[in-house]
Amino acid sequence: MSNPFRRERTRPGEWVAETSIRLVASASIIVIFLIFVFVFREASSLFQTADVAAVPSQTSASNPESEMVPESYGADPEEPVLASVETGEPGAPGQFIYKPKNSSYPEIYNPDTGLLPADIDAVLNTAEVEESPEQIELAQNLTSNVWQPVGEVPKFGIIPLLIGTAKTTLIAIIIGAPLGILAALYVAFFAKRWVREFVKPGIELLAGFPSVVIGFFCLVTVASFIQDITGLPYRLNAIVGGIGLSLAVIPIVFSIAEDALSSVPKSLHEASLALGSTNWQTAYRVMLPAAAPGVFAAVLLGIGRAFGETMIAIMATGNAPLSSWSSFEPARTVAATIGSEMGEVVWGSQHYGVLFFLGVLLFVVSFGLNAITELYVKKRLIKRFQGQ
């Protein structure tokens, strides 16, 4: 509110109120910052072997994690002894297992076989000395083709996850973007008023469907339907997952594209009709190109949605981390991996760090997509409609 005639009267109470409103308004910025800091912090434990010991000392302060220890490691009687050897204090059970699972020395962490090196301190020292080769190995591990986080030698190859994400997202966009954009064209230019009145809120209601419901629908109905018509060996596969994700993508693409189409100045519409073109020519050849940046933004945000969607991906893709580009085989996405493994992981372990690393990946990509639409696309739209 800028009113040049307003006489400023400052009262201390109001000044406090207005300042606190300003402070609270920065909450969104603070949250973005905190997501950066905290998701990155947990992921960074992967790359700092020396610091990892500091993280567990925080987490082990609370009981539930220490209760998790016997569950995860089969109640090994050796465990508390081990912990006291490691920390020198008896009251810290579970301290030991928060050390990163070092694949070079799997045997010291394997209570099932009971293999323990004679001198545990020496082994730990060598682990610290050989820090750099270990890091190279982590990089190799991450870029390998096998995702097998639970095993004697855990393998954290994210390539199959990236392939799975790429192919399901691609299928979702190939199905969802044209449907969303065409439906937006229909609602914006062709539909009669009363038809529009129920089609538009109808499609917008789809945006409110919980993703677990869409995932369930794909799991029970779509999967059987697709298998019936194609006879594929896998009931759940990338196609079913892609269809499920497209159901999440359509309402987003639709709303944003419809917004962009109806915010094109009316003068363009009228000029085109006045030049003798028909309604459909105007819609497809004048209005759609004019709204292109907005439609592009709609597709980008649709990609962001498909990329980060978790529940549909867990329930409908089959969840097998295969390095195959075939859409008829199961796939596993990055988000689904976090969703299905985070619950069982030992807090502070290397696996835990890798899952947070995947979270960083998701965050960075969604942040990037949003930044592109915010900074680039909107500027072009404004330029197109006001600057010329």
Added chain:
Amino acid sequence: MINDVVTTRPLPKRLLGFFAVLLAATAAFAVIGLILGMVGTFVFNGGGGITWTFLSEFPRNSNTEGGIWPALAGTTFLVLLMTILGVPIGTATAIYLSEFAKQDSWFARSVRFAVNTLAGVPSIVFGLFGVGFFVQFMGTGIDGFLGTSSFGDGSLLWASATLAVLTLPVVIVAVEESFRAVPKDLREASLALGATRWQTIVKVVLPNSLTGILTGSILAVGRGAGEVAAIIFVGVTYSSESLPSAVTEKFMHLGYHLFVLSTQSPDVDKTLPLQFATTLVLLGLTFLLNLTAILIRSRLRKR
């Protein structure tokens, strides 16, 4: 007049035009048909399963029999706490954006950018944030400070806080829209009568946009009630003997219950009727909430 021109066009062009419109209409009605088909499937398969006992009983025999009462109650507690935590912050941000901010100032643009970014962050990342920030950092911090041991684990409180952060953009956008719908005349009249900016906001703008705040809250609740990925590691549990009696306890959730029933259960086919009925309840809940919000909003826009 336009039609006269059309009829003089050559046939192929007219056909092309016909197909162009048909294509768009097909797309729109395909989506509508898909939605109806989905809702129809759930109503057809799950409608019979919704009885009073289903809604009011605890699950029995490791979730293969019985009802969904703790999940229903847990979801309600969750969204209530989420609303209490999130809506005031969202409303304050909306007040700032619509009443205080100079639209091209650096801070206002940053807030807008942050809100839009937040809306695009995948919900699973909020889940990780909930673990990393609320449970690990805040929870263990509070435990260390108070000497308790109840905050450093996933709980109703931290799940609500995570969802409050997740639904923040929903609230902000809806409330800001309703603030902007308050006519300028009202504000100017209030200022002309000698009221300060703060008095105008509290006594004129806020009362006129209460429906907007309500819409924002309903939309947020609709989003929060169906969200699973964000809370899956922040306090939800797959079975519980009793309702949570404190905010630091774990809770059951309709969406997560459906997820567990349909994917984690040893005998999935046996519980299929339960799954459909649960889906119908969850969908009906979010559907009603969203429909209410859409109706209120369209009435607001007409005004």
